[in-house]
Amino acid sequence: MEDFVNALGVEFIVLVIAAPALRLLGALGVRRFADWPACAAHAMAAMLVLTGIVRFVPDSVASMPSAQELARMVPPFVPFPLAMVYLTGVLELLIAVGLVMTRTRWSAAVGLAVMLPLLLPANIYAALNDIPLNGAEATPLWLRIPQQVAFIAIAVWVARSADSTGARRLLRLPQYR
Numbered sequence: 001m002e003d004f005v006n007a008l009g010v011e012f013i014v015l016v017i018a019a020p021a022l023r024l025l026g027a028l029g030v031r032r033f034a035d036w037p038a039c040a041a042h043a044m045a046a047m048l049v050l051t052g053i054v055r056f057v058p059d060s061v062a063s064m065p066s067a068q069e070l071a072r073m074v075p076p077f078v079p080f081p082l083a084m085v086y087l088t089g090v091l092e093l094l095i096a097v098g099l100v101m102t103r104t105r106w107s108a109a110v111g112l113a114v115m116l117p118l119l120l121p122a123n124i125y126a127a128l129n130d131i132p133l134n135g136a137e138a139t140p141l142w143l144r145i146p147q148q149v150a151f152i153a154i155a156v157w158v159a160r161s162a163d164s165t166g167a168r169r170l171l172r173l174p175q176y177r
């Protein structure tokens with residue numbers, strides 16, 4: 001079972017479990033989870049909190065990869081690998097907060113859809129160079145790339161479903177609704 005979890009990734013499992021669980025709460029009357037896009041936004045936020053926090057875990061916590069381990073995944077063409085690990089952790093946590101707030105959901109989802117493809121080279125580099133993560137093999141590309149595409153598609157779906165009025169007004173973009 002541990003190999004299965006490692007292959008899929010805990011973040012994927014959190015997303016797959018959280019979204020239907022939240023939608024069940026919506027069916028039971030919790031208005032915040034009344035539709036699938038809102039549930040997906042909250043599930044993505046849970047996933048991002050998990051991945052964001054991992055970037056700040058000290059080396060002494062053996063059950064999670066450390067920032068140093070994550071920095072080894074960063075391709076050589078990216079400067080300051082450890083700083084990038086911390087920066088992405090901060091961005092993931094900020095986007096998670098943005099996804100759960102209705103007013104900022106559109107901006108956060110768009111930010112996530114932009115950020116996710118920028119993180120993919122680290123996963124590709126780790127897989128191609130057999131860089132282990134927390135003692136486990138890197139996620140195989142045949143699995144990681146479709147997962148990343150799914151995450152991006154969910155972020156775009158959440159953005160398309162969210163109210164973008166405030167962000168469009170701020171950016172002076174035309175309203176398409």
